[in-house]
Amino acid sequence: MLQISQRGQQMPASPIRKLVPYAEQAKKKGTKVYHLNIGQPDIETPKAILDAVKNTPIKVLEYSHSAGNESYRKRLSAYYHSAGIEVSPEQIIITTGGSEAISFGFFSCFDAGDEVIIPEPFYANYTGFAVAANVVVKPVTSSIKEKFALPSIAEFEKLITPRTRAIIICNPNNPTGYLYSREEMEQLKELVIRHELFLFSDEAYREFCYEGEHFSAMNLKGAEQNVVLMDTISKRYSACGGRIGALVTRNQQVLDAVMKFAQARLSPPSFAQILGEAATYLPADYFDETKAEYLSRRNLLVEKLNRMEGVYCPTPGGAFYAIASLPIDDSDKFCQWLLESFSHQEETVMLAPATGFYQTPGLGKQEVRIAYVLNREDLSRAMDLLEIALKQYPGRTVQPK
Amino acid sequence: MLQISQRGQQMPASPIRKLVPYAEQAKKKGTKVYHLNIGQPDIETPKAILDAVKNTPIKVLEYSHSAGNESYRKRLSAYYHSAGIEVSPEQIIITTGGSEAISFGFFSCFDAGDEVIIPEPFYANYTGFAVAANVVVKPVTSSIKEKFALPSIAEFEKLITPRTRAIIICNPNNPTGYLYSREEMEQLKELVIRHELFLFSDEAYREFCYEGEHFSAMNLKGAEQNVVLMDTISKRYSACGGRIGALVTRNQQVLDAVMKFAQARLSPPSFAQILGEAATYLPADYFDETKAEYLSRRNLLVEKLNRMEGVYCPTPGGAFYAIASLPIDDSDKFCQWLLESFSHQEETVMLAPATGFYQTPGLGKQEVRIAYVLNREDLSRAMDLLEIALKQYPGRTVQPK
Numbered sequence: 141m142l143q144i145s146q147r148g149q150q151m152p153a154s155p156i157r158k159l160v161p162y163a164e165q166a167k168k169k170g171t172k173v174y175h176l177n178i179g180q181p182d183i184e185t186p187k188a189i190l191d192a193v194k195n196t197p198i199k200v201l202e203y204s205h206s207a208g209n210e211s212y213r214k215r216l217s218a219y220y221h222s223a224g225i226e227v228s229p230e231q232i233i234i235t236t237g238g239s240e241a242i243s244f245g246f247f248s249c250f251d252a253g254d255e256v257i258i259p260e261p262f263y264a265n266y267t268g269f270a271v272a273a274n275v276v277v278k279p280v281t282s283s284i285k286e287k288f289a290l291p292s293i294a295e296f297e298k299l300i301t302p303r304t305r306a307i308i309i310c311n312p313n314n315p316t317g318y319l320y321s322r323e324e325m326e327q328l329k330e331l332v333i334r335h336e337l338f339l340f341s342d343e344a345y346r347e348f349c350y351e352g353e354h355f356s357a358m359n360l361k362g363a364e365q366n367v368v369l370m371d372t373i374s375k376r377y378s379a380c381g382g383r384i385g386a387l388v389t390r391n392q393q394v395l396d397a398v399m400k401f402a403q404a405r406l407s408p409p410s411f412a413q414i415l416g417e418a419a420t421y422l423p424a425d426y427f428d429e430t431k432a433e434y435l436s437r438r439n440l441l442v443e444k445l446n447r448m449e450g451v452y453c454p455t456p457g458g459a460f461y462a463i464a465s466l467p468i469d470d471s472d473k474f475c476q477w478l479l480e481s482f483s484h485q486e487e488t489v490m491l492a493p494a495t496g497f498y499q500t501p502g503l504g505k506q507e508v509r510i511a512y513v514l515n516r517e518d519l520s521r522a523m524d525l526l527e528i529a530l531k532q533y534p535g536r537t538v539q540p541k
Numbered sequence: 542m543l544q545i546s547q548r549g550q551q552m553p554a555s556p557i558r559k560l561v562p563y564a565e566q567a568k569k570k571g572t573k574v575y576h577l578n579i580g581q582p583d584i585e586t587p588k589a590i591l592d593a594v595k596n597t598p599i600k601v602l603e604y605s606h607s608a609g610n611e612s613y614r615k616r617l618s619a620y621y622h623s624a625g626i627e628v629s630p631e632q633i634i635i636t637t638g639g640s641e642a643i644s645f646g647f648f649s650c651f652d653a654g655d656e657v658i659i660p661e662p663f664y665a666n667y668t669g670f671a672v673a674a675n676v677v678v679k680p681v682t683s684s685i686k687e688k689f690a691l692p693s694i695a696e697f698e699k700l701i702t703p704r705t706r707a708i709i710i711c712n713p714n715n716p717t718g719y720l721y722s723r724e725e726m727e728q729l730k731e732l733v734i735r736h737e738l739f740l741f742s743d744e745a746y747r748e749f750c751y752e753g754e755h756f757s758a759m760n761l762k763g764a765e766q767n768v769v770l771m772d773t774i775s776k777r778y779s780a781c782g783g784r785i786g787a788l789v790t791r792n793q794q795v796l797d798a799v800m801k802f803a804q805a806r807l808s809p810p811s812f813a814q815i816l817g818e819a820a821t822y823l824p825a826d827y828f829d830e831t832k833a834e835y836l837s838r839r840n841l842l843v844e845k846l847n848r849m850e851g852v853y854c855p856t857p858g859g860a861f862y863a864i865a866s867l868p869i870d871d872s873d874k875f876c877q878w879l880l881e882s883f884s885h886q887e888e889t890v891m892l893a894p895a896t897g898f899y900q901t902p903g904l905g906k907q908e909v910r911i912a913y914v915l916n917r918e919d920l921s922r923a924m925d926l927l928e929i930a931l932k933q934y935p936g937r938t939v940q941p942k
Contacts, residue, residue: 247549
């Protein structure tokens with residue numbers, strides 16, 4: 141019989157996007173929806189970098205080099221230097237978004253049946269790329285009670301088998317906002333060196349750290365061959381639609397393999413490479429303003445959430461996400477109910493059920509992920525709506541006083 | 542030991558790009574290189590579609606819909622209608638170049654160990670996507686003596702096993718330029734229906750047909766569930782660097798699976814979607830001029846090649862490639878020699894050895910692929926250089942009179 145593949149069937153639907161039809165219906169009914177469900181910043185893309193695209197003298201929109209334009213890789217090398225990371229342009233391969241960096245990294249380092257360990261909750265799309273590559277994800281659970289700190293190394297070691305090939309982290313973390321400490325990073329280094337594993341580090345939110353400094357996996361001395369950095373300009377410059385990222389590593393074998401996958405797809409998008417290169421010329425204080433904005437939103441969010449009865453939200457150290465535990469029976473039902481059955485003054489709020497970020501069944505049912513990607517006024521209003529909604533929700537577990 | 546994956550090792554280097562270092566060295570020595578090795582057209586990208594990007598009012602470069610902008614899919618549906626193909630916007634998923642359409646199609650329809658049959662010589666990157674997906678390619682050989690016509694159905698059937706999942710064609714063909722006849726297409730239809738296989742059809746060069754009409758696999762009555770179209774705007778509008786393509790099918794299961802892979806990578810590039818949408822508004826006669834240009838180049842090329850002693854080039858019916866057999870010992874050696882050791886008046890020519898397009902070892906050693914992507918004057922000069930080079934090449938098999 142003509143049928144699709146097993147992996148096509150096993151491929152998970154996006155947990156962030158699966159509620160979209162309910163949001164569309166709510167909007168059709170005239171309800172305003174505050175979107176806190178997706179990491180799409182409202183911050184304007186810097187005009188200077190959009191202008192670089194507008195002013196390009198391109199006459200023939202040609203393929204670029206498969207590794208990306210050399211001029212851009214040189215500038216990115218300088219960007220990494222300014223971020224305290226020393227890499228040459230030859231150690232950078234430009235990818236179509238961070239997504240393709242993940243995908244190329246997986247194909248280059250893992251075979252079908254290989255295993256990777258990821259602290260959960262984790263960025264849901266890692267699962268998608270793992271299914272595509274027939275790679276098995278073994279989750280190690282981090283807990284909201286521990287503010288999503290790195291699970292103990294002993295917990296990682298329990299999961300290591302002869303098929304284990306890598307540990308994957310996102311730092312600062314999506315969806316928890318947790319910022320790994322230098323000490324935690326050093327523990328991971330010991331682990332990957334001892335067990336000869338790759339350490340894949342997704343640092344998409346590097347610039348958005350509010351408590352302490354970011355410590356890049358690329359700066360783990362002695363793990364130069366183990367570390368593969370997955371990066372993107374999407375969040376950094378509010379340029380999600382550009383689809384430009386990078387895979388960075390000092391491991392020449394990995395670079396050579398990634399380069400072959402890069403050649404097969406010919407080249408990354410040309411327009412967005414121009415945009416990305418222009419971004420490296422933004423003034424040094426560019427991130428200060430954006431970071432201050434996110435910080436003020438984070439403070440507002442965490443304060444409002446923790447004032448609600450039965451709600452707990454640990455203060456995230458970075459990125460622009462927070463996970464909050466709510467007094468509810470089931471976050472999938474609750475998030476759907478918010479769109480389908482709730483409204484207050486013709487407004488509601490869209491959140492992401494945390495279940496989609498945990499792999500272990502049953503976890504995250506009392507938790508939601510909130511992306512603080514709206515301005516303070518809208519964010520404040522959205523939190524007021526959440527508070528009202530929680531009081532009305534039929535599946536509330538702790539009754540309001 | 543820390544090592545890369547088997548598929549990372551097995552992944553082939555691009556046969557088109559592997560001679561690049563020799564070309565770079567030739568240029569450093571001051572030699573002008575005529576590039577006929579890669580399908581990068583010299584035709585200018587239409588100004589109107591580049592202007593659409595320049596004039597976009599985007600302030601936040603957001604993620605688009607994972608399937609691509611709805612407005613673009615609607616316009617593409619109209620484009621396909623004008624090309625005689627009836628599909629709804631919901632049957633179109635916008636991809637990052639034709640490359641991603643191939644990749645998503647493979648992941649959605651094939652599992653590790655599944656087999657696909659492809660007439661060789663074939664587009665070399667199919668192998669790359671197959672290696673990534675752990676899919677086995679079984680080549681069925683088409684011959685320059687038969688002008689690269691479709692091999693007999695009996696030859697296909699010899700290769701069919703319980704693991705066979707699809708036949709893959711490129712029409713008109715890269716690298717041969719062969720245009721499949723309606724009769725050949727109907728034979729393929731019978732075959733895929735009888736054996737319950739997918740028919741993947743790469744129609745990147747649809748508009749460039751010089752002998753007879755293009756007959757799309759999408760118009761094979763009764764094979765609606767079997768056919769998956771892989772498409773791209775790269776060659777159509779000389780927009781290779783945009784990285785915009787599409788996967789089109791009427792098979793809802795395939796669409797659902799592809800959509801999940803599309804969601805995992807979030808969205809296709811925004812700028813190039815604007816460009817692609819603008820391209821659907823180009824005047825109806827846009828392709829006439831481009832096609833006339835390619836046709837005149839083709840005629841020049843084929844005439845010049847067939848006038849050379851010991852050279853044979855069947856007249857290609859479409860695309861902008863031709864394969865010629867040359868009186869040489871080894872096309873890889875010859876193409877490298879052209880860059881490394883040959884020059885005439887400080888000029889040389891770069892061709893693609895046909896070996897990289899055959900999977901069967903030993904085939905293509907007397908053949909090269911020529912992309913007629915230079916203007917007539919340059920193309921003519923490049924052919925003169927080839928003629929001179931063939932006379933000087935130490936590995937010449939038929940001595941010139």
